[in-house]
Amino acid sequence: MRSFCNFSSPSRIRMIVKEDEMHRTCSMNGEKRECISKTGRIKSEFRHDICALNADVDLDTAGPIVLASTVLGYNGWLVGYQLRFDSQKSKITKNNIALGYSSGDFILHTNVNDGQEFGGSIYQKVSPKLDTAIDLNWTAGSNETRFGIGCKYELDKEASVRAKVNNLSQIGLGYQQKLREGRIQVISLHE
Known part of the structure; x- marks a missing residue:
């Protein structure tokens, strides 16, 4: 030991x-x-x-x-x-x-936190270049619901674009480029 x-x-x-x-x-x-x-x-x-x-x-x-x-x-x-x-x-x-x-290209996740917050998400690799996800959450005490969707599309082996939106109309867009080994440039816009 x-x-x-x-x-x-x-x-x-x-x-x-x-x-x-x-x-x-x-x-x-x-x-x-x-x-x-x-x-x-x-x-x-x-x-x-x-x-x-x-x-x-x-x-x-x-x-x-x-x-x-x-x-x-x-x-x-x-x-x-x-x-x-x-x-x-x-x-x-x-x-x-x-x-x-x-199951590799499909992931399902559910959770309950303190008996008050309930959540679930689904991830699916639709094609070798396209990933999608959906997220849903509900809080019992405040009756608040949160919902969001997102995706990632690989332009090539070194570049990809991402997008997400939620039920509060918050939008996120991003571009990622591998410059060289160990160096990645990310440009993102979000509200």
Whole structure:
């Protein structure tokens, strides 16, 4: 197992523990800050072919806050869940779930955030040169709806144009040109 300490400032010590030969998919990060207030953070992550799990714990003197998430995938289907638990308030302060499907040139994504925000998007590669997408969101409390469409067209291997518009009549247009390896020029107009 490898570990090292990183002294990024006099008031911050960071320790990172990386995976060993037997557990290449695990990692854990720890961080302790010594400033006016005493805080710390522990991060942990696990990855496998069909799942990914991670958890962050903010060690605050007022009480730890846990942020955890998981994603499971099987045959193009993905499902994910994220929560934040505030131990000081003894309640879940974030509760999000997402479901999606990907088949290469078609991607469907849906999500529900805190039982109040509902969203969905569809991406389709219509042809080798044309990509399209639609995005729809609705917020239950305010009854607000957001809708947008966009596309990207490749003029050649080094140039493309993009366009998008939403239900608030906001328009975005863009042109992207590869000048050379590592250099890209982008010109965009948006409101």
